[in-house]
Amino acid sequence: MLKTILVGATGYTGAELAHYITKHPELELAGLYVSEHSLDAGKSFSSLYGHLLGVVDHTIQSLAVSNIKHICADIDIVVLATAHEVSHDIAAEFLAQDTVVFDLSGAFRVNDPAFYENYYGFKHNFDKELKSAVYGLAEWASADIAKANLIAVPGCYPTASLSALKPLAKHGLIAADQKPIINAVSGVSGAGRKAALGSAFCEVSHAPYAVFNHRHQPEISTHLGHEVIFTPHLGCFKRGILATINVKLATGVTPEQVTAAYQDAYQDQPMVRLLPSGWPSIKAVEKTAYCDLAWQQQGQDLIVVSAIDNLLKGAAAQAMQCINIRFGFAMTTSLV
Ligand SMILES: NC(=O)C1=CN([C@@H]2O[C@H](COP(=O)(O)OP(=O)(O)OC[C@H]3O[C@@H](n4cnc5c(N)ncnc54)[C@H](OP(=O)(O)O)[C@@H]3O)[C@@H](O)[C@H]2O)C=CC1
Numbered sequence: 001m002l003k004t005i006l007v008g009a010t011g012y013t014g015a016e017l018a019h020y021i022t023k024h025p026e027l028e029l030a031g032l033y034v035s036e037h038s039l040d041a042g043k044s045f046s047s048l049y050g051h052l053l054g055v056v057d058h059t060i061q062s063l064a065v066s067n068i069k070h071i072c073a074d075i076d077i078v079v080l081a082t083a084h085e086v087s088h089d090i091a092a093e094f095l096a097q098d099t100v101v102f103d104l105s106g107a108f109r110v111n112d113p114a115f116y117e118n119y120y121g122f123k124h125n126f127d128k129e130l131k132s133a134v135y136g137l138a139e140w141a142s143a144d145i146a147k148a149n150l151i152a153v154p155g156c157y158p159t160a161s162l163s164a165l166k167p168l169a170k171h172g173l174i175a176a177d178q179k180p181i182i183n184a185v186s187g188v189s190g191a192g193r194k195a196a197l198g199s200a201f202c203e204v205s206h207a208p209y210a211v212f213n214h215r216h217q218p219e220i221s222t223h224l225g226h227e228v229i230f231t232p233h234l235g236c237f238k239r240g241i242l243a244t245i246n247v248k249l250a251t252g253v254t255p256e257q258v259t260a261a262y263q264d265a266y267q268d269q270p271m272v273r274l275l276p277s278g279w280p281s282i283k284a285v286e287k288t289a290y291c292d293l294a295w296q297q298q299g300q301d302l303i304v305v306s307a308i309d310n311l312l313k314g315a316a317a318q319a320m321q322c323i324n325i326r327f328g329f330a331m332t333t334s335l336v
């Protein structure tokens with residue numbers, strides 16, 4: 001059994017991971033941590049998440065950075081379900097203790113320190129760790145994930161978008177001079193569990209936000225190798241992302257080439273479903289670890305639609321896929 005601890009355990013993605021780790025036959029949930037002065041320290045985990053009563057009843061513990069060496073004495077895996085700045089500050093401490101770190105935040109996703117100053121508002125101080133991090137888009141990086149000690153789990157919108165666009169980019173099917181246009185709507189859980197006016201029940205109204213300046217636009221472009229236009233929207237629902245993507249195809253690309261690109265990418269990948277008919281919906285992926293894809297072509301225009309649960313394939317389930325790849329377990333373990 002691989003001893004696994006979870007930092008940021010009481011957040012929305014942390015709660016999903018606590019459940020996945022508990023269900024995993026090869027992992028032992030060895031600790032659930034929150035910030036040093038968290039009001040939740042000392043409580044039973046299931047007192048916060050009642051559906052896990054009798055399943056995850058561990059006592060929540062506070063994490064003092066000075067105590068990381070002691071905590072890690074016999075730990076194999078650390079999952080950071082913490083804010084970008086927190087992961088940035090503590091990941092190296094865990095790596096120094098020879099644990100394998102899976103980080104759900106954006107702190108190690110793009111190997112360019114300037115990216116963090118431009119889009120995250122902080123200076124990145126861990127160049128070595130940033131260089132060594134592998135971007136954990138599970139279906140696309142398994143060989144690198146299998147060797148890495150720091151896996152940067154992609155963001156939710158990038159997972160939905162890249163899963164839809166990478167097969168086209170890999171086969172050179174996207175018109176070189178055109179930017180795919182991604183319009184995506186996310187459930188409010190994407191903003192995390194902490195109280196904030198913008199995600200309050202009476203404030204949320206289906207609308208775009210961060211137009212032309214969301215940090216996921218450069219994350220998507222970097223890992224696609226092609227510029228995109230990305231417009232996120234906040235939806236009046238709890239969880240799920242639906243991304244509708246308009247792509248101008250390169251001259252002469254046929255429907256058969258598009259279908260072949262998707263089949264080549266995903267026919268052996270259990271967590272990405274190419275729909276035989278109809279369109280992806282949030283209802284079909286909510287509370288599942290799947291990414292659903294479907295597309296339609298008209299001349300050189302392609303519309304591809306991608307749906308995921310932001311907390312699962314967009315975060316916790318993808319982290320679990322990465323754990324499975326890293327340690328040689330079947331990709332679907334604990335997920336289906
Ligand atoms: N929500 C989503 O859909 C997605 C989120 N992500 C990323 O995953 C990470 C977690 O997101 P999410 O679950 O939504 O976040 P939440 O805001 O829901 O939870 C954050 C967790 O971190 C804990 N925490 C805060 N400060 C510290 C600290 N200094 N040390 C240890 N624990 C701390 C909080 O508990 P307390 O405050 O009590 O200490 C809480 O348990 C973020 O980086 C987010 O960007 C990625 C993809 C999708």
Ligand SMILES: CC(=O)N[C@@H](CCC(=O)OP(=O)(O)O)C(=O)O
Nearest residue numbers: 105106155156157186187190191
């Ligand atoms: C609805 C909502 O607020 N969503 C979040 C994205 C959540 C996510 O993917 O997290 P990362 O920041 O780790 O990439 C946002 O737009 O900031």
